Amino acid sequence: MYKIVSAIFLAENIxxxxxxxPRIAKKRNAGQFVMIRVGESxxxxxxxxxxxxxxxxxxxxxxQGMGKTTKELNxxxxxxxxxxxxxxxxxxxxxxxxxxxxxxxxGVGTAIAYPTAVALKKAGNYVITINGARSKDLVILxxxxxxxxxxxxxxxxxxxxxxxxxxxxxxxxxIDSGKTIDYVLAIGPIPMMRAIAEVTRPYHxxxxxxxxxxxxxxxxMCGGCRVTVDNQTKFACVDGPEFDAHLVDFKNLSDRNKLxxxxxxxxxxxxxxxxxxxxxx
Ligand code: NAD
Ligand code: FES
Numbered sequence: 001m002y003k004i005v006s007a008i009f010l011a012e013n014i015x016x017x018x019x020x021x022p023r024i025a026k027k028r029n030a031g032q033f034v035m036i037r038v039g040e041s042x043x044x045x046x047x048x049x050x051x052x053x054x055x056x057x058x059x060x061x062x063x064q065g066m067g068k069t070t071k072e073l074n075x076x077x078x079x080x081x082x083x084x085x086x087x088x089x090x091x092x093x094x095x096x097x098x099x100x101x102x103x104x105x106x107g108v109g110t111a112i113a114y115p116t117a118v119a120l121k122k123a124g125n126y127v128i129t130i131n132g133a134r135s136k137d138l139v140i141l142x143x144x145x146x147x148x149x150x151x152x153x154x155x156x157x158x159x160x161x162x163x164x165x166x167x168x169x170x171x172x173x174x175i176d177s178g179k180t181i182d183y184v185l186a187i188g189p190i191p192m193m194r195a196i197a198e199v200t201r202p203y204h205x206x207x208x209x210x211x212x213x214x215x216x217x218x219x220x221m222c223g224g225c226r227v228t229v230d231n232q233t234k235f236a237c238v239d240g241p242e243f244d245a246h247l248v249d250f251k252n253l254s255d256r257n258k259l260x261x262x263x264x265x266x267x268x269x270x271x272x273x274x275x276x277x278x279x280x281x
Contacts, residue, residue, distance in 0.1 A: 001081040002084070004078055004079065012137065014062060014064050014108055017073070021085050025058055028088035031116055031210065032048070032091075032092055033088070033218070034061070034085050034087030035086045035217075036082060036086075042072070043068075043069055045073075093119060098120075100180055103120060104130045104131075104167050105188060106167055107189060111141065127151075128153070130170050132188070132192075133154075134158065137160075139154055155169070167192060171196065175199070182206065184207040185208050186209050186245065190212075193245060196209070207246060209242065211248065213225040213236050213253060214256065215237050220235050228252045229249070230247040
């Protein structure tokens with residue numbers, strides 16, 4: 001069992017949860033994730049590690065309550081226990097001194113863009129962050145992103161905070177201003193990552209996205225998380241989750257992620273665990 005040390009809402013439906021997991025806290029690198037099972041009979045969900053404190057022996061995850069399990073997780077408070085936390089899983093982010101690196105987080109994807117921005121800064125890059133949300137009340141990690149950035153931008157779809165528009169428009173504005181950009185990391189909803197790839201493609205800017213396919217075991221065994229990259233099948237849990245954005249088949253990813261909407265709804269409605277493995281395999 002793993003103890004929740006603190007749990008606070010950052011925005012409506014988005015919770016920051018710190019969990020006691022000393023071995024994971026020591027080993028994890030930016031870009032890696034954990035598989036979490038809230039209760040003994042629950043499903044496993046992959047969640048990227050947003051932060052860790054090796055001294056304290058804790059990891060932090062940021063959870064958007066979307067399906068049955070993430071909503072259950074978000075109902076937990078400090079002192080509560082959860083059944084399993086397995087990790088760190090996945091390949092760490094590829095970090096080097098690129099030059100000027102832009103880390104883009106869309107919505108809750110900012111929770112993943114943040115640790116990579118920290119690692120990029122540590123490696124000596126000039127770091128620009130773009131933190132996008134639908135409206136001001138949904139902006140998360142604003143202070144943290146600002147602290148790690150040489151330049152930090154907030155965008156909101158409705159213009160209630162920062163730049164009025166999508167993260168893609170802010171990125172295009174930076175490119176149009178003549179700024180040399182050597183590397184872009186984009187994490188958020190699939191349409192956003194696909195749109196970022198199209199913004200940078202004509203300029204041949206190296207662009208990486210973190211993919212979020214359905215995962216079952218998280219260890220390369222079940223094939224549930226397969227994605228198509230450069231016309232080849234890859235398993236996001238072991239080959240990724242980060243891939244070259246210009247080579248990802250986003251349509252295939254989007255179609256596969258829609259396969260289980262009915263089961264997810266049934267599970268939420270009936271509070272019965274519906275196994276995704278049978279259909280996946
Ligand atoms: P959202 O829909 O509010 O979008 C966040 C921002 O992304 C927007 O403010 C906008 O700037 C940008 N964006 C969205 N659609 C765009 C488009 N078509 N073109 C250009 N920019 C666009 O985000 P949300 O509700 O927080 O996101 C939830 C989704 O993100 C879920 O589907 C979740 O599965 C996914 N997600 C993905 C990852 C990952 O690893 N890739 C991590 C966490 C969440
Ligand atoms: Fe990646 Fe099973 S979740 S192979």
